[in-house]
Amino acid sequence: MxxxxxxxxxxxxxxxxxxxxxxxxxxxxxxxxxxxxxxxxxxxxxxxxxxxxxxxxxxxxxxxxxxxxxxxxxxxSPVEFKSMDEVVQSAFKMSPTPLFLLLDQLTDVRNFGAIIRTAECCGVNAIIIPEKGGAPLNADAVKTSAGAVFNVPICKVNHIKDAVFYLQSSDVQLVAATEKTNDTIYDIDLKKPTAIVMGNEAKGVSSSILKTVNHRAKLPMMGKIESLNVSVACGAILYEVVRQRL
The missing domain is CATH 3.30.1330.30 (Ribosomal protein L30/S12)
Known part of the structure; x- marks a missing residue:
């Protein structure tokens, strides 16, 4: 590990x-x-x-x-990253409809920490991040997570696409958060085994990942500003999952 x-x-x-x-x-x-x-x-x-x-x-x-x-x-002492296959298998043993979160090249450590905190509150079974190019899991991220980093497994993979293919082979639907779609998150059935993909603060989810996911979904924007902070958007999406599953 x-x-x-x-x-x-x-x-x-x-x-x-x-x-x-x-x-x-x-x-x-x-x-x-x-x-x-x-x-x-x-x-x-x-x-x-x-x-x-x-x-x-x-x-x-x-x-x-x-x-x-x-x-x-x-x-x-060092925090160990978990093995993705072990975490996925364990998640399916706990629930027939596990929930995963993939972070594609997220760079801001405070956004990372805030997302970890929200993910833990929403019952996310594991957070999956790339080996390189993402925000470090440092002291700032730990503090912003309010300690949630110790309660939700975090896995590292060589590339997020590796996780996408692995989860799809495990019958998990992949839903990418992106403005490049007409579908909102409310149009997607999130009661199935699901993995949400959140992208880079500036570029969003990479085009190569968008081509491989099962669904693309956005949050409706009612104001003049065209985008939300990624941690806020992630929270809104994860709580739509919670709402549908209640």
Missing amino acids: NKIDTTKIFGIRAVIEAIESGKNLDKIYLQKGLSGNLIKDLENKIRQGNYNISYVPVEKLNKLSKGNHQGVVASI
Whole structure:
């Protein structure tokens, strides 16, 4: 399996999620003098897990993290990417209608993190990303996901097209989010085993992928702006899947 190098995560909720999911935290840095119910909850979980903890001034945390750390930074052990075939087989054992999400050359780490968070909330069985060219799963992505990255399997493939063909051979329909269609997402039957494909922030889903998917679908746009942020669009589409399956 591929691994991400040891990294740091920051933000109270992200660290709590890491602890609750059983991740091996090498060390946790807490800002001196913090108070509040969420901090107390975090401190209790740290004590129960017997983690290595240091109380440090905010200047130390600012050096450890460039983002809004909320007074908490943790070093975590590598996150392993899952095998796609194992994840797909496992998903079908859990449900006859699994849901997958493919990200085609997404580049912004915060969009990546936000999408992971929404995907976890919508019950996505796995997120599939390309080996190269996509946004890194770094500390910013982890924080933006609010720890959801520890609860949804993420798979890497040589090319997204590899995942498309594999899923289609497993009787999963592929639905690409694109403006290059007359069909809206509401025209597609999403109660079947489904994989949603979201594209690059600037170019969308690549033309080679659009040629291979089962359906193309868009969100109706009522205003003057012609497109949504990819993480917002992804959320709207995933919740249409949820709505149809309720």
